Amino acid sequence: MDRERKCQEATSNAWEKATDTQDRINRLEKVALKYPECMSPLADIAYSYLEIDDMDNAIKTYQKMIDLKDTFEFVWDNDLGKAYLFTNDIDNAIETLEAFNAHGYDYGNGLFIAFAYLKKGDRNKCEEQFDKWMSEDIEKSFDQYNYKEYIKALFNPAESEFIEKLWKKYYEKYSNMEPYKLYCELYKQHFGRSKIHDEEFDDEDIEIPAKLSRAKFEALKAEYLYLDRRTIFGDATEAEYDRWFELKDMLFADIVIG
Numbered sequence: 066m067d068r069e070r071k072c073q074e075a076t077s078n079a080w081e082k083a084t085d086t087q088d089r090i091n092r093l094e095k096v097a098l099k100y101p102e103c104m105s106p107l108a109d110i111a112y113s114y115l116e117i118d119d120m121d122n123a124i125k126t127y128q129k130m131i132d133l134k135d136t137f138e139f140v141w142d143n144d145l146g147k148a149y150l151f152t153n154d155i156d157n158a159i160e161t162l163e164a165f166n167a168h169g170y171d172y173g174n175g176l177f178i179a180f181a182y183l184k185k186g187d188r189n190k191c192e193e194q195f196d197k198w199m200s201e202d203i204e205k206s207f208d209q210y211n212y213k214e215y216i217k218a219l220f221n222p223a224e225s226e227f228i229e230k231l232w233k234k235y236y237e238k239y240s241n242m243e244p245y246k247l248y249c250e251l252y253k254q255h256f257g258r259s260k261i262h263d264e265e266f267d268d269e270d271i272e273i274p275a276k277l278s279r280a281k282f283e284a285l286k287a288e289y290l291y292l293d294r295r296t297i298f299g300d301a302t303e304a305e306y307d308r309w310f311e312l313k314d315m316l317f318a319d320i321v322i323g
Contacts, residue, residue: 110126130145146181244286
């Protein structure tokens with residue numbers, strides 16, 4: 066097993082076995098020392114410091130990533146872009162994050178481009194980039210909580226309020242949408258686009274599920290809600306748990322039903 070793979074496993078173990086965020090940081094620091102040629106442990110350490118509101122150490126870790134970038138076996142431009150952003154090197158942050166966007170994929174990368182433009186003071190460009198990022202995936206409308214550490218660390222109250230308004234526009238649009246219509250939008254997003262030819266669909270054995278009629282959707286929704294109650298109270302059988310998971314995926318229940 067090569068050192069990169071061993072580093073990935075050690076990093077995963079640090080996340081899984083840590084008893085709290087500080088313990089995770091301690092474990093990740095050991096990984097970083099053992100695999101100095103790997104960039105990812107430092108990125109995880111920086112994020113972990115943000116979780117506990119230790120901005121000083123987060124910035125120090127991001128600066129360390131920048132200082133050591135030429136020594137890493139592989140540089141992840143999405144993480145390097147965040148490092149530039151948090152060390153207030155905004156032009157380099159924008160350049161690096163946009164370069165990554167052109168050839169790589171990171172679910173949140175487009176959002177950090179928007180963040181960088183907001184830090185630069187260009188609210189119009191921030192909104193343009195935010196809208197572009199949001200249009201790629203309806204689920205992002207419900208993801209604001211996942212970025213709260215970044216928003217809190219990067220922005221003053223006025224800037225945070227600006228981000229809040231941008232997000233609220235999409236959240237209200239989709240959270241207030243009639244459930245079957247939202248299901249149809251999500252089905253189209255997942256299965257109706259040319260991106261069906263992405264890697265996840267390269268396997269010929271993968272079957273694309275048929276789109277549900279409204280009547281079928283309502284019937285399965287009722288079944289899902291019944292099973293959901295049984296799982297909450299611990300009354301579900303193994304077969305019912307399996308069916309609950311199946312319906313959860315089929316109905317996009319986390320988004321459509323909540």
